[in-house]
Amino acid sequence: MMPALKFSCADFTFPLLSHEDALDLIARLGIPAVDIGLFPERSHFQPKHFVGNVSAAAKRLKSKVHDRGLQIVDLFAVPSSIAHELAPNHPEEKQRQEWRNFFLQVVDLAGECGVRHVTTGPGVHFDGESIAESLKRASDELAWCAEQAMKAGRQLAVEAHMWSVASTPMLARKLVEMTNHLTLTLDYGHFTTQGFSDDEIEPLVVYASHFHARSACCDFLQTTLTNNTIDFARVLGAMKECDYSGYVSLEYVRMEHALVPDVDNLSETILLRDFLEHEWNRSRG
Secondary structure (H helix, E strand, C coil): CCCCCEEEEEHHHCCCCCHHHHHHHHHHCCCCEEEEEECCCCCCCCHHHCCCCHHHHHHHHHHHHHCCCCEEEEEEECCCCCCCCCCCCCCCHHHHHHHHHHHHHHHHHHHHHCCCEEEECCCCCCCCCCHHHHHHHHHHHHHHHHHHHHHCCCEEEECCCCCCCCCCHHHHHHHHHCCCCCEEEECCHHHHCCCCCHHHHHHHHHHEEEEEECCCECCECCCCHHHCCCCHHHHHHHHHHCCCCCEEEECCCCCCCCCCCCCCHHHHHHHHHHHHHHHHHHCCC
């Protein structure tokens, strides 16, 4: 018999609440695990809260999460709100070194919090060079990062997204295949939004060590379950075929962006959780 589907919920799904209240809500929903966002300005726990003081920050974060009976299963780390500024594949060595310094502190934070999985962005396509050049430098840098994470007993994954150097399923697959020890935190929505079909996205499932789940459709990165066009039943089937054993993170967001309309994050989290659980259990046997 297949094991039960393992859920987590992103703490940044509820940005209008305090961090304590957001964690309380996730626990009250019966979701046992949480993804912690490490974003400048738009997450509860931001880089400024731990950079330069990892041990003290880890102690505070662990206490806050564990007191509510939750487990942290992913740290989603983004060092700058400007994508090009501290991208891992920045053309300037000084910027890449600053990225490395940030990343090593994320790995330390993961270690002190007992978190085995770290997600970040894959980098961006820089003006003035080919996509192949940007992708190669991203691979080189992420290979170094993945090796540091592996030495510390952590898994590094990237979320291939529509504004990144791995903006298509083909580029995402190429990046992980050319980068030792790197996996994907797979979010179908970033490809569905651009008009890619489930047929085109599904080959990425085998490279996934973590999933972000959120309803989406063509032209909208976030929508209601009613308007969703991702075939989640098929996604679950592909996960089973790959013996996927990681978490599925329910990851509704609140962003001021035309492609990300506001929805009722609480209701949609519940609806998607229940739908995914029903579909998973229906075919467990």
